[in-house]
Amino acid sequence: MSGVEARFRLERPGFSLDVTLELPDTGVSVLFGPSGCGKTTVLRCAAGLTRSDHGLMRIGEDCWQDSETRRWLPTHRRPLGYVFQEASLFPHLSVRGNLAFASRRGGQGDRPDGKLMELLGIDRLMDRMPAALSGGERQRVAIARALCASPRLLLMDEPLAALDADRKREILPYLERLHRRLSIPVLYVTHALDEVAQLADHLVLMDQGRVGMAGPVGEVMASLDSPLAASDQASVVLDARVSGHDSAYGLTRLDVDGIDLWSARVGYEIGRRLRLRVHARDVSLALFRPEGSSITNIVPAVIEAIGGDDDATQCLVRLRTGSGAQLLARITRRSRDLLALEPGMVIYAQIKAVVPVV
Amino acid sequence: MPDLSLATEDWQAIALTARLAAVTLLILFAIGLPLAWWLARTHSRLGSLVSALVAVPLVLPPTVLGFYLLVLLGPQGPVGRLTESLGIGLLPFTFPGLVVASTLFSLPFVVQPLQASFAAVSERMLEVAATLRAGPLDTFWHVVLPLSRPGLLSAAVLGFAHTLGEFGVVLMIGGNIPGRTQVLSIAIYNRVEAFEYAHAHLLAGCLLVFSFIALLALQFINRAVSTTPAMLRGGA
Numbered sequence: 001m002s003g004v005e006a007r008f009r010l011e012r013p014g015f016s017l018d019v020t021l022e023l024p025d026t027g028v029s030v031l032f033g034p035s036g037c038g039k040t041t042v043l044r045c046a047a048g049l050t051r052s053d054h055g056l057m058r059i060g061e062d063c064w065q066d067s068e069t070r071r072w073l074p075t076h077r078r079p080l081g082y083v084f085q086e087a088s089l090f091p092h093l094s095v096r097g098n099l100a101f102a103s104r105r106g107g108q109g110d111r112p113d114g115k116l117m118e119l120l121g122i123d124r125l126m127d128r129m130p131a132a133l134s135g136g137e138r139q140r141v142a143i144a145r146a147l148c149a150s151p152r153l154l155l156m157d158e159p160l161a162a163l164d165a166d167r168k169r170e171i172l173p174y175l176e177r178l179h180r181r182l183s184i185p186v187l188y189v190t191h192a193l194d195e196v197a198q199l200a201d202h203l204v205l206m207d208q209g210r211v212g213m214a215g216p217v218g219e220v221m222a223s224l225d226s227p228l229a230a231s232d233q234a235s236v237v238l239d240a241r242v243s244g245h246d247s248a249y250g251l252t253r254l255d256v257d258g259i260d261l262w263s264a265r266v267g268y269e270i271g272r273r274l275r276l277r278v279h280a281r282d283v284s285l286a287l288f289r290p291e292g293s294s295i296t297n298i299v300p301a302v303i304e305a306i307g308g309d310d311d312a313t314q315c316l317v318r319l320r321t322g323s324g325a326q327l328l329a330r331i332t333r334r335s336r337d338l339l340a341l342e343p344g345m346v347i348y349a350q351i352k353a354v355v356p357v358v
Numbered sequence: 359m360p361d362l363s364l365a366t367e368d369w370q371a372i373a374l375t376a377r378l379a380a381v382t383l384l385i386l387f388a389i390g391l392p393l394a395w396w397l398a399r400t401h402s403r404l405g406s407l408v409s410a411l412v413a414v415p416l417v418l419p420p421t422v423l424g425f426y427l428l429v430l431l432g433p434q435g436p437v438g439r440l441t442e443s444l445g446i447g448l449l450p451f452t453f454p455g456l457v458v459a460s461t462l463f464s465l466p467f468v469v470q471p472l473q474a475s476f477a478a479v480s481e482r483m484l485e486v487a488a489t490l491r492a493g494p495l496d497t498f499w500h501v502v503l504p505l506s507r508p509g510l511l512s513a514a515v516l517g518f519a520h521t522l523g524e525f526g527v528v529l530m531i532g533g534n535i536p537g538r539t540q541v542l543s544i545a546i547y548n549r550v551e552a553f554e555y556a557h558a559h560l561l562a563g564c565l566l567v568f569s570f571i572a573l574l575a576l577q578f579i580n581r582a583v584s585t586t587p588a589m590l591r592g593g594a
Contacts, residue, residue, distance in 0.1 A: 048488075075489055076492055076497075081489070082486075084485075088485075088486045090483070090486070090501060091505070092504040101500070102490045105496075146490075149490050
């Protein structure tokens with residue numbers, strides 16, 4: 001069996017957790033939900049830091065715990081990497097010492113992997129003490145340290161939550177680069193949708209100790225039934241490639257499976273892959289190709305489904321473009337009726353803003 | 359002009375005292391490290407009980423402790439019978455007897471600073487170590503002890519200095535046998551009794567200077583530590 005299977009049941013005063021997760025064995029799976037919904041507890045259970053009343057943790061062929069067979073491996077015998085919310089570096093060891101602590105115990109000897117250091121941009125920090133590092137640097141070292149122990153699974157508990165917006169922007173590109181190189185599964189906890197849009201391959205929505213919905217990130221975000229759809233945050237994530245720049249107007253052309261979309265200029269070279277987030281509130285619909293519109297991005301698409309209660313003011317429309325990309329559009333119920341929108345209709349989506357998530 | 363060089367007897371007392379303090383310190387650490395670690399982490403009621411027991415020598419007159427030890431270790435006492443049946447013989451008025459007494463008497467001076475610095479090591483540091491595959495003992499040696507360095511130094515200085523200076527317990531359990539159980543503090547007492555104030559001054563002065571230097575060194579170490587708190591606590 002491949003993949004990661006995790007099942008935890010836990011009763012505490014005022015809190016109950018009951019989750020079953022089946023995650024792919026590569027890529028980043030994001031646990032997303034409001035504070036206090038039990039995301040971190042799931043991560044701690046997976047690591048063996050918190051003991052669930054009833055639990056199963058299996059990764060590929062390796063079983064770390066199973067209450068049926070009374071199997072239980074303590075944390076130090078589980079080959080995992082854990083990145084805590086605040087970078088908890090050992091204050092008595094230099095960066096090099098912190099990394100060597102991990103690599104020695106992970107069976108990699110004293111010299112941590114140089115490529116990893118470079119990838120995370122910490123190769124120049126090796127002789128510094130943790131107290132002399134910035135918050136972003138510390139967190140990067142903590143991520144490198146977790147990976148130095150040659151884990152089978154990387155667990156990350158809101159690694160950016162303790163950083164300010166600037167530090168977040170500084171560290172996200174490193175995470176994204178890492179994401180493309182890592183061959184192990186990553187379980188990433190966050191309550192920031194930006195991070196989901198940038199990093200997630202697989203998305204698990206959690207609320208009050210339960211899993212609301214889980215699946216590939218595109219599917220879950222484009223779903224009309226998810227808690228996200230009901231919120232102001234409803235949006236889709238598209239994979240794109242930089243295909244050109246218009247320096248005269250400060251725009252960048254992005255190729256999404258054959259469809260050209262324009263965004264405000266991003267400083268990436270042509271050919272670079274990145275992700276776009278398109279908010280449902282930024283997409284409007286027209287029955288005919290609009291002429292003389294100020295909106296640059298106009299894409300023909302088929303209506304797949306229309307969600308929302310019959311007495312709500314607004315409703316959410318899911319579209320599929322010719323190339324298969326999905327979009328969400330938030331429109332008023334009156335517009336829906338005036339345009340007589342039905343699943344299967346071909347319409348034009350006007351996209352007001354395309355946000356490259358960087 | 360009185361003779362101010364130390365007599366053989368004084369040298370014997372100094373050597374014996376140094377040996378006693380060193381051996382006692384070793385044993386104190388062997389017992390104190392695991393005991394302080396357990397006390398720092400346990401939430402059980404037994405922990406409070408043991409904590410109080412360890413602290414008893416802080417408030418008890420040393421002669422009281424010495425008296426009970428003498429009874430316990432003597433030929434009629436349970437421990438005395440045990441040591442005799444094991445062929446070790448009786449402990450009172452021997453060097454091992456002094457070591458036992460000093461260890462009990464100085465235990466709080468070692469356990470309390472250790473316990474305080476162990477308690478200051480955050481749970482998070484232990485969790486981090488576990489996620490990096492360090493087992494409990496590995497974590498203790500390579501994370502807890504380095505993070506507790508100021509506590510270890512305090513414990514060592516206080517344990518050693520306190521053993522050097524004790525009087526009452528040693529007198530009760532060891533007596534006053536030159537070269538065998540006559541330690542520095544008792545040698546000073548003898549000199550005073552014999553009105554040999556010059557010798558008493560010399561010995562007392564040595565002890566005073568040594569204790570002062572030890573405590574001064576501790577102050578400097580602690581000051582160096584407290585100006586860089588993040589280096590030694592679990593907060594980075």
